[in-house]
Amino acid sequence: MDYKITLLPGDGIGPEVVGEAVRVLEKVASKYNHTFDFQERLMGGCSIDKYGSSLTDETLADCVASDSVLLGAVGGPKWDDPKAKDRPERGLLALRKGLGVFANLRPVKVHPALVEWSPLKPEKLKGVDILVIRELTGGLYFGFPKGRDVKDGRERAVDTLEYYDYEIKRIMKLAFDLAKRRKKKVTSVDKANVLESSRLWRQIATQMGKENLEIELEHTLVDTAAMKLITGPAWMDVVVTENMFGDILTDEASVLAGSMGMLPSASLGESSVGLYEPIHGSAPDIAGKGIANPVGTILSTALMLRHSFKLEAEAQSIEKAVEQTITDGARTADIGGKLSTRQMADEISKRL
Ligand code: IPM
Ligand code: MG
16 A cells, blocks of 8 residues: 655754654565555744744645655754744644544553663552553643733733533543553543533543543542652553643653653544654754664654554564563663664664
8 A cells, every 4th residue: 555654854863863764664565465655844942943943735635635644753952932933843733633633642661671771660560551641732732721921011921721521521532432442441621629620521521431431530639640650650551631731741751761762643633634843852952963763753653554554464563562672782872771762763764
């Protein structure tokens, strides 16, 4: 089969990790007889530099018209001016909204060989296999009013945490559906003791829990969830939460896996065009050095094969190759080794 993939390498280490993930995909293509047509576009800071916009209409249209999108990372100190009218991150948010990818799947697994690399005690990490489902197109990131003004002589800034019932329902439905294929447990994370939006979130989760009685539904306040992720992560399976809580909790959860560089993500919506990206950022401090960990991006391509193209065997072949590579001791600097981005990807390719 023929698949059209738009590449958005972005800024910082983005181009390095995306470049290696493409080489892995090419290997999969030749092994399984598929054709991946890659088209590369600018998004983020690099797009501001060239076009004056972090995401142009043309680039968004090209993404919408392709079968899936692979993104590296966006942002960096160059575009950090708080007064700038556009920022790399705005492009990413506009892309998520434009593609309608409301569900961000962030699987967190701990490779046994990396247990000693995590700051947590090994016994806490045993059996950790969590799927965080982060709502991606609502909440504080997108709510209005949003902005700054001067009120009563004081400078003021406002963000709005807004959720509609349908936004909560569709992400909960996905959480229950995915839980059915896993341990039949959903942990819904909110702040219902304080936030009105969380009370609606919990009300809908509870209603849907009654329609999915085979699933054990647990409600956890976000502050407690942050603690439990560290003290008892093996108790969690499917975790579903609003946009910003999910952003924060998944950075925390990446510590379990040993490094941010290890974790992939898939962003899905009603259409089959998915957006795939590692959860890490553009890491300007190591950009251009060729030492970034490509695993998060390579595992994101496995999620692409699984979710957008329904190529389960191919997806598993990548995941198994990564697993074997780590088992065999191949390591980039973030997980205690010396391999370059290219060498790490080569080790994975070799095992495909
Ligand atoms: C992430 C990132 C983004 C987010 C930033 C870069 C806008 O932190 O994907 O987790 O907050 O969603
Ligand atoms: Mg984040």
